[in-house]
Amino acid sequence: MMCGIIGYVGYRSAVPIIVEGLKRLEYRGYDSAGLSVISGSGITLLRAVGPVAGLEKKITALSAGACGIGHTRWATMGAVNEENAHPHSDCTGKIHIVHNGIIENFGELKAGLESRGHLFLSQTDSEAIAHLIEEESAGCDSFADAVRRALKKIRGSFATVVLCASNPDTLIAARHESPLLIGVGDSENLVASDATAVLSHTDRVIYLEDGDVATITPNSVSISDMDGAGVCREIVKIEWSLDEAEKSGYEHYMLKEINEQPSAIREAIMGRISPAEPIIDIGLGEEDASGLKAITLVGCGTSYYAGLAARHFIERCTGLPVNVEIASEYRYYGMPKSGDLVVAITQSGETADTLAAVKQAKKAGARVYAVTNVIGSTITRIADRVMLTRAGPEISVASTKAFTTQMVVLQLLALRLSQLTGNISAKEVADHSSHLHRLSRLVQETLERRDAVMQAASGIAEKTAAFYIGRGQNYPIALEGALKLKEISYVHAEGFAAGELKHGPLALIDENTPIVAIVAGDPTYEKTLSNIAEIKARGSPVIALAFDSDTDVEKQADIVLRIPDAPFDVAPLLCAVTLQLLAYYVAKARGCSIDRPRNLAKSVTVE
Numbered sequence: 385m386m387c388g389i390i391g392y393v394g395y396r397s398a399v400p401i402i403v404e405g406l407k408r409l410e411y412r413g414y415d416s417a418g419l420s421v422i423s424g425s426g427i428t429l430l431r432a433v434g435p436v437a438g439l440e441k442k443i444t445a446l447s448a449g450a451c452g453i454g455h456t457r458w459a460t461m462g463a464v465n466e467e468n469a470h471p472h473s474d475c476t477g478k479i480h481i482v483h484n485g486i487i488e489n490f491g492e493l494k495a496g497l498e499s500r501g502h503l504f505l506s507q508t509d510s511e512a513i514a515h516l517i518e519e520e521s522a523g524c525d526s527f528a529d530a531v532r533r534a535l536k537k538i539r540g541s542f543a544t545v546v547l548c549a550s551n552p553d554t555l556i557a558a559r560h561e562s563p564l565l566i567g568v569g570d571s572e573n574l575v576a577s578d579a580t581a582v583l584s585h586t587d588r589v590i591y592l593e594d595g596d597v598a599t600i601t602p603n604s605v606s607i608s609d610m611d612g613a614g615v616c617r618e619i620v621k622i623e624w625s626l627d628e629a630e631k632s633g634y635e636h637y638m639l640k641e642i643n644e645q646p647s648a649i650r651e652a653i654m655g656r657i658s659p660a661e662p663i664i665d666i667g668l669g670e671e672d673a674s675g676l677k678a679i680t681l682v683g684c685g686t687s688y689y690a691g692l693a694a695r696h697f698i699e700r701c702t703g704l705p706v707n708v709e710i711a712s713e714y715r716y717y718g719m720p721k722s723g724d725l726v727v728a729i730t731q732s733g734e735t736a737d738t739l740a741a742v743k744q745a746k747k748a749g750a751r752v753y754a755v756t757n758v759i760g761s762t763i764t765r766i767a768d769r770v771m772l773t774r775a776g777p778e779i780s781v782a783s784t785k786a787f788t789t790q791m792v793v794l795q796l797l798a799l800r801l802s803q804l805t806g807n808i809s810a811k812e813v814a815d816h817s818s819h820l821h822r823l824s825r826l827v828q829e830t831l832e833r834r835d836a837v838m839q840a841a842s843g844i845a846e847k848t849a850a851f852y853i854g855r856g857q858n859y860p861i862a863l864e865g866a867l868k869l870k871e872i873s874y875v876h877a878e879g880f881a882a883g884e885l886k887h888g889p890l891a892l893i894d895e896n897t898p899i900v901a902i903v904a905g906d907p908t909y910e911k912t913l914s915n916i917a918e919i920k921a922r923g924s925p926v927i928a929l930a931f932d933s934d935t936d937v938e939k940q941a942d943i944v945l946r947i948p949d950a951p952f953d954v955a956p957l958l959c960a961v962t963l964q965l966l967a968y969y970v971a972k973a974r975g976c977s978i979d980r981p982r983n984l985a986k987s988v989t990v991e
């Protein structure tokens with residue numbers, strides 16, 4: 385499951401705080417939502433199928449209870465229905481839990497619990513947690529001890545928060561391989577899957593680590609390990625404002641985030657490149673490059689494509705072989721060696737496959753660097769070095785500013801490694817640095833051409849399929865452009881290396897298949913123009929992405945989306961931005977749920 389969890393204990397009515405938190409966490413799953421609150425008469429449970437708004441409608445009388453938990457679900461085990469919505473309770477109805485993760489030994493646990501008389505009311509694995517705590521409570525004086533003992537029986541991943549009627553002002557929160565943090569307030573405390581859910585109440589958070597169990601009351605937070613030994617975790621101040629985490633007047637988070645790219649890119653390079661001297665400062669020193677033999681980039685989805693897009697640049701800069709691997713494949717089939725550098729690319733820092741891939745690499749003695757957007761995320765605690773993308777919160781499921789800032793940070797990494805290994809000259813480093821300095825302005829100019837993109841989108845919106853082509857560094861951009869389109873508009877879209885068309889995909893195209901051809905910044909430009917000619921011969925409409933100065937492409941393409949003339953190494957980022965806008969306007973014209981596409985969730989914290 386990749387669900388959202390929120391808990392509150394304090395002096396205010398918990399229900400509105402939980403509902404507000406759930407709305408901010410909805411990007412993590414929106415199959416169903418629910419909450420449980422303790423009040424004088426016991427625990428009140430409310431659940432509804434669908435987004436949080438459905439749950440909100442069911443709240444008729446506000447409970448005065450000041451301690452409660454909430455959950456928004458992305459279903460994995462058990463159908464999408466009210467019984468499977470969280471919270472779940474034990475047989476007595478006095479222990480309620482919310483859970484994000486997967487219990488791998490659920491079958492075994494459930495069989496044992498049922499044989500001892502427990503009655504399961506849902507098909508979820510999560511419900512087992514409540515029954516296990518019920519059993520352990522019998523021989524325990526402390527609620528926290530019962531939770532610890534129960535969790536020790538679980539194999540798998542969890543972030544869980546537990547509410548118990550006999551401890552009306554206490555929440556117990558625990559994590560293992562699923563994110564959870566505590567928002568520290570005054571006479572009140574919160575617990576949540578991520579900081580956006582607590583930011584309107586506090587900017588002070590404690591990130592729980594794997595194995596932590598926290599006992600949270602209005603005035604205290606005490607954390608122990610699974611054996612009950614106290615552990616110390618620091619309070620971190622969140623620098624993101626709530627406004628930054630919200631829509632700021634845009635119709636969709638995705639559009640807001642697309643438009644934030646000029647400032648996100650500025651942030652990504654700020655203080656890392658000196659305009660005067662070719663010095664790249666991303667926290668790497670001599671020891672970080674010594675003995676390096678090969679580099680592997682791993683990630684999933686868009687983050688994987690960022691790796692593909694950076695590959696040739698890193699190879700040119702470092703002179704080292706660079707592999708790019710899908711994390712879910714690499715975790716099982718990768719062959720990491722000591723002497724390798726494995727760079728994990730992950731916006732959230734919580735993607736289960738990426739985390740597993742790097743754990744694998746570390747075990748083999750490889751160095752692990754992380755390129756991530758989320759401070760305090762799990763990857764930042766695993767990696768040897770962390771390079772933050774500094775894009776700010778990305779709420780839309782479709783990744784946009786995370787992608788472009790990942791590409792920027794990967795270029796900085798390449799330049800820094802090339803400096804450390806002396807592989808390219810200071811002049812080359814200075815030239816690339818100046819291109820990165822210009823990038824934010826170029827992205828702004830690209831965004832200003834949105835009207836032309838909107839018009840082109842209307843031609844795709846009524847079609848059922850579209851193909852994207854590019855060569856070299858534009859090939860990953862074609863893959864990413866196609867992913868954006870399919871993800872949010874549900875138009876079937878695929879990206880191809882332009883030279884591959886003749887080897888199969890050409891059979892699919894006809895006058896109803898728009899082809900998006902990326903030619904800006906293509907050193908094999910003429911070859912791609914020939915591919916466009918072949919497509920035109922089959923009657924397909926062609927939308928080309930080309931530089932302002934290109935006067936040839938318009939002879940072939942039906943529509944040309946112009947990209948400001950830009951240096952070769954940053955041109956793909958500009959094309960990526962145009963393709964984000966294209967996907968957005970197609971999805972909008974088709975009336976799709978842009979920020980929360982069907983069947984997807986922002987953070988994929990399970991395999």
Ligand code: M6R
Pocket residue numbers: 684685686687688729730731732733734735738781782783784867868871986987988
């Ligand atoms: O948080 P991560 O970067 O690790 O997420 C990886 C993918 O799940 C993510 O990029 C996904 O492909 C995006 N929704 C695509 O827009």
